[in-house]
Amino acid sequence: MEKVPLTEERRATIRHRTLKGGRIVTNSGFSTLQCTVRNLSEAGARLRIASIVGIPDTFELLLDDGQKFACRSIWKTETEMGVSFEQA
Numbered sequence: 001m002e003k004v005p006l007t008e009e010r011r012a013t014i015r016h017r018t019l020k021g022g023r024i025v026t027n028s029g030f031s032t033l034q035c036t037v038r039n040l041s042e043a044g045a046r047l048r049i050a051s052i053v054g055i056p057d058t059f060e061l062l063l064d065d066g067q068k069f070a071c072r073s074i075w076k077t078e079t080e081m082g083v084s085f086e087q088a
Helices: none
Strands: 016-026 031-040 044-048 058-063 068-076 080-085
Touching: 031 058, 044 068
Parallel strands: none
Antiparallel strands: 016 031, 016 058, 031 044, 044 080, 058 068, 068 080
8 A cells, every 4th residue: 555645636536525424344344443434525535533553455434324335545644544435
């Protein structure tokens, strides 16, 4: 995974600010971690989490409104991460 400076803009689509609850789902649904979606687009999202420790590079994001996304981590800090949505 590439470390990209947070100031460098590389998004293909515009992300819209949001404040949605969600869960990072791993281990075939046996492990979940609460997160907050801070911005969202058709192609990806920025997630705020308590800690990135133990989060794999690919996982499922389940929003509180029922939307599901297969995700790939693009960048990480200690408490935030940017993800792209993978094609199903």
